[in-house]
Amino acid sequence: MSDIHPRRRGGFIEHTLEGLRSAMERAIYAEASASRTGVLQRLDPRVKVAGILALIVSVALAAKLWLIAAVLMLAIVLAAVSAIPIGVLASRAWLGALIFSGVIAVPALFLTPGTPFHGMPITLQGLRTASFLMLRTGTATTLMLVLAYTTPWTHILKALRIFRVPVVFVVILGMTCRYILLMLETAHEMFESRQSRTVNRMTPAESRRLAVSSSGVLLHKTLHMSGEVYLAMQARGFRGEVYLLDDFRMRPLDWFALGAFATVAAVSILLGR
Amino acid sequence: MHIPDGYLSPATCAVAYAASVPFWRIALKRVKKAMNARQVPLLSLFAALSFVIMMFNLPLPGGTTGHATGIGLATVVIGPWAAMLAVSVALIVQALFFGDGGVTAIGANCFNMAIAGSLVAYAVYRLVAGRSALASARRVVAAGIAGYLAINVSALLAAVEFGIQPMLYKDAAGAPLYCPYPLNIAIPAMMIGHLTIAGLAELVVSAGVVAFLQRSDLSLLRTTAGNIRDTGQALPQASKRPLRPLWAGLAILLVLTPLGILAAGSAWGEWMASDYANPAVRREIALASLHHAAPQRAPQGMQKLSSIWTAPFARYAPPYIRGAAFGYLLSAMFGAGLIVVVVLLVGRS
Numbered sequence: 093m094s095d096i097h098p099r100r101r102g103g104f105i106e107h108t109l110e111g112l113r114s115a116m117e118r119a120i121y122a123e124a125s126a127s128r129t130g131v132l133q134r135l136d137p138r139v140k141v142a143g144i145l146a147l148i149v150s151v152a153l154a155a156k157l158w159l160i161a162a163v164l165m166l167a168i169v170l171a172a173v174s175a176i177p178i179g180v181l182a183s184r185a186w187l188g189a190l191i192f193s194g195v196i197a198v199p200a201l202f203l204t205p206g207t208p209f210h211g212m213p214i215t216l217q218g219l220r221t222a223s224f225l226m227l228r229t230g231t232a233t234t235l236m237l238v239l240a241y242t243t244p245w246t247h248i249l250k251a252l253r254i255f256r257v258p259v260v261f262v263v264i265l266g267m268t269c270r271y272i273l274l275m276l277e278t279a280h281e282m283f284e285s286r287q288s289r290t291v292n293r294m295t296p297a298e299s300r301r302l303a304v305s306s307s308g309v310l311l312h313k314t315l316h317m318s319g320e321v322y323l324a325m326q327a328r329g330f331r332g333e334v335y336l337l338d339d340f341r342m343r344p345l346d347w348f349a350l351g352a353f354a355t356v357a358a359v360s361i362l363l364g365r
Numbered sequence: 366m367h368i369p370d371g372y373l374s375p376a377t378c379a380v381a382y383a384a385s386v387p388f389w390r391i392a393l394k395r396v397k398k399a400m401n402a403r404q405v406p407l408l409s410l411f412a413a414l415s416f417v418i419m420m421f422n423l424p425l426p427g428g429t430t431g432h433a434t435g436i437g438l439a440t441v442v443i444g445p446w447a448a449m450l451a452v453s454v455a456l457i458v459q460a461l462f463f464g465d466g467g468v469t470a471i472g473a474n475c476f477n478m479a480i481a482g483s484l485v486a487y488a489v490y491r492l493v494a495g496r497s498a499l500a501s502a503r504r505v506v507a508a509g510i511a512g513y514l515a516i517n518v519s520a521l522l523a524a525v526e527f528g529i530q531p532m533l534y535k536d537a538a539g540a541p542l543y544c545p546y547p548l549n550i551a552i553p554a555m556m557i558g559h560l561t562i563a564g565l566a567e568l569v570v571s572a573g574v575v576a577f578l579q580r581s582d583l584s585l586l587r588t589t590a591g592n593i594r595d596t597g598q599a600l601p602q603a604s605k606r607p608l609r610p611l612w613a614g615l616a617i618l619l620v621l622t623p624l625g626i627l628a629a630g631s632a633w634g635e636w637m638a639s640d641y642a643n644p645a646v647r648r649e650i651a652l653a654s655l656h657h658a659a660p661q662r663a664p665q666g667m668q669k670l671s672s673i674w675t676a677p678f679a680r681y682a683p684p685y686i687r688g689a690a691f692g693y694l695l696s697a698m699f700g701a702g703l704i705v706v707v708v709l710l711v712g713r714s
Contacts, residue, residue, distance in 0.1 A: 104423075104424050108420065108421055111420045111421075112417075112420055115420060115463065118462075118463065119462070122462065145468065148370060148468055148469060149375065149469065151370070151371075152370065152371065152374070152375045152378070152469050153375055155536050155537075155542055184464070185464060188464065189369070192369065193369070193371075196544075197545075200541075200545040200546070203545070203546070203550065204540065204541065204545050206538075206539055206540070216538065216540070217538060217539050217540040217541075218540075218545070219540075220536065220538060220540035221540040221541045221542070221545040222545070224371070224536075224540070224541075224542055224543070225371055225372070225543075225544070225545070227371075228370060228371030229369045229370055229371040229372070229467075231371075232369070232370030232371060232467055232468065232469070233369070233370070233464050236460075236461070236464060236468055237464060240461065240462045245461075245462055248461060248462075249461075258393070260393065260397075260405065261389075261393070261454075263405060264405060264408050264409050264412070264450070264454055265454055265457060265458065267405065267406065267409035267410075268408075268409045268410075268412040268413050268416075268454050268455070268458055269458060269462070270409075271409055271410050271413040272412075272413045272416050272417070272458065274413070275410075275413040275414060275416070275417045276417060276420075279417050279420075296424035299423075299424045300423060300424060300569055300573070301573075303421050303423050303424075303569075303570070303573075304569065304570060304573030304574055304576075304577060305573075305577055306421070307418050307421065307435075307438070307570055307573070307574050307577075308573075308574045308577035308578060308581065310414055310417060310418070311414060311438070311442065311574065311578070311585070312581065312582065314410045314411060314413070314414045315407075315410075315585070317406075317410055318406045318407045318409075318410045318411075321406035321409075321410070322405075322406045322407075325405070325406065
C-alpha cells in the first residue's frame with residue numbers, strides 16, 4: 093500500500109466526512125480509554141459523575157483564579173493516573189477551549205473598563221475577566237473529558253439516576269448514544285459513496301442540494317429504523333415500561349473516593365468565595 | 366450557540382434548569398400520550414439525526430459556511446414537544462461526551478434551542494403555512510422562516526443571558542466573573558452571526574428538507590399540518606371541538622380582568638411622563654426602585670416620544686367609560702377580540 097495519499101479536495105463532502113470521522117474516532121477512543129487500567133476506571137460511575145460534577149460546580153462558583161488553576165492541575169493529575177495522555181487533553185479539550193474562548197476573551201482585554209495594565213492598552217479587569225473565562229472553560233472541559241474517557245458512556249447515563257433523572261429519559265439518552273454511532277456511520281457511507289462518484293469540485297449550490305437531500309434521506313432512514321427498532325423491542329417483550337439494570341456496587345475504594353471528591357469540592361467552594 | 370461552562374453564573378444556570386424542567390415534564394407526558402411506547406426509539410433516533418445534521422458544514426451564499434441545528438426540521442416533522450425532547454437529548458449528549466456546550470449550561474442551552482426554538486418554530490410554521498396543502502410551496506417557505514426565526518430567538522435568549530452576567534457578577538477588583546460583555550455588546554455580537562450565517566443555514570435545511578419530503582413522502586408532513594385545505598389530505602382528528610375548553614378559559618379570563626384594578630400602583634418601568642411630576646407616584650417609584658429617587662422631571666426623550674401616539678384605550682380605561690371595572694373588561698374584550706380576528710384572518714389567507 094502506498095504511503096502517498098491523493099491530495100484531498102477541501103470541499104463540502106470532504107469537510108463533512110472529516111467531521112463525521114472525527115466524531116466516530118472520539119467515540120471509539122473514549123470506549124477504548126474507559127476499558128484501560130487506571131485509577132478512575134476502577135471507581136463506581138456514580139462516584140465519578142457526582143465527584144466530577146461537584147468539581148465543575150466548584151469551578152463555576154470560584155471567584156479566585158488560583159483556585160480554578162488548582163482544580164485544573166488536579167484534573168490533569170487525575171487524567172495522568174487514569175492513562176489519558178496529556179496530548180489527548182491538549183488536542184481535544186484545551187485547543188478547542190483556547191480557540192473558541194480566545195476569540196471571545198481577547199476583545200474583553202480592551203473593552204472591559206478599569207485600570208490600565210502597565211501602560212498597555214488593556215485593563216487589569218479585562219485581563220482578569222479573560223483569564224476567568226478561559227480558565228473556567230478549559231478546566232470544565234478537561235474534567236468532562238476525564239469523565240468521558242474513563243467511564244463507558246452508558247454507565248455515565250445510568251449514573252444520572254442519582255440526580256433523579258427519569259428512567260425513560262436515561263433510556264432515551266442511552267439509545268441515542270448507540271444510534272449516534274450508527275447514524276454517523278450511515279452518513280459517512282452516504283458521503284463517501286458520493287465522493288467516490290464525484291469527479292469535479294462541487295459548486296456551493298450543488299453542495300447545499302447534497303446536504304439537504306442527504307438530511308432528507310437520513311430522516312427517512314431514521315423513521316424506518318425507528319419502526320424496526322420498535323418492532324425488535326416489542327419482540328423482546330417491551331410493553332411501554334422501561335427498566336434499568338442497576339448493577340453498580342459501592343466498594344471501600346469508592347466510598348474513599350467519594351469522600352475525597354466531596355472534601356476537595358467543599359474546600360474549593362469555601363476558598364473560592 | 367452552544368454555551369460552554371464558565372460563561373454563565375451558577376445562579377443563571379440554576380434558573381435555566383428550573384425553567385426547562387417543567388417543559389421537559391410536559392413534553393414527556395404529551396409525547397407519551399400521543400405516541401405511546403413508540404416514543405422511545407423515535408426520540409432516540411431523532412436525537413441522533415439532530416446530532417448528525419449539526420455536523421454538516423453547509424456552504425452558504427457569500428462563500429461562508431454554517432451549521433444548522435435541525436430545530437425547525439424536527440419541529441415540522443415530529444411536532445414541538447417531541448422535537449423539544451429530541452433536540453434536548455442531542456444537546457445533552459454533545460455536552461456530556463463531545464465537549465460541545467457546558468454541563469452547567471445544559472439547562473440554558475436546552476431552554477434556548479430545544480424549548481424556545483421548537484415552540485417558536487411551531488408557532489411560526491403553523492401561522493405562515495396556514496391551511497395550505499401539504500405539497501404547497503407555502504409550506505416550504507413556512508418551514509424556512511420557522512427555522513430561521515427559531516434559531517434567532519434562541520440566539521437572542523443566549524445573548525440576553527450573556528449580557529446580564531457583567532451586571533450581576535464581578536470580583537473585588539471589578540472584573541466580570543463570567544461573560545464580560547454587557548447587553549449592548551452581547552446582543553449585536555450574537556445576532557449579527559445568527560441573522561446572517563447560522564439563520565441562513567437553518568433556513569436552507571428546514572426549507573430544503575421540507576421540499577425534499579414533499580417529493581418523496583408527503584405523509585411525513587402531516588403531524589404538524591393542522592386543518593389543511595385539501596379535503597383529500599384532511600386529518601381525521603381535525604375538528605373545532607378540542608378548542609372549546611380554550612374558548613371557555615378565555616371567556617373566564619376576560620370576565621376576571623377587572624381583578625387587575627385591585628393591584629396597587631403601576632408596574633415598574635411602565636410610568637408615564639406625567640407621573641414624574643406627581644409626588645404620590647414619585648414616592649411609589651422610589652419605593653419600588655430600592656429607594657432610588659426618580660429624576661425631578663421626565664427624561665427629554667420620553668417626554669418627546671410620549672406625545673406621538675395616544676392609545677384609544679390608554680391605561681385600559683377609555684375616557685368615555687365611567688366605571689373602571691367596565692372599562693377594564695371592555696379593553697380586555699377589544700384586545701383579545703383583535704388578536705383572534707388577526708389570527709383567523711392570517712389562518713384563512
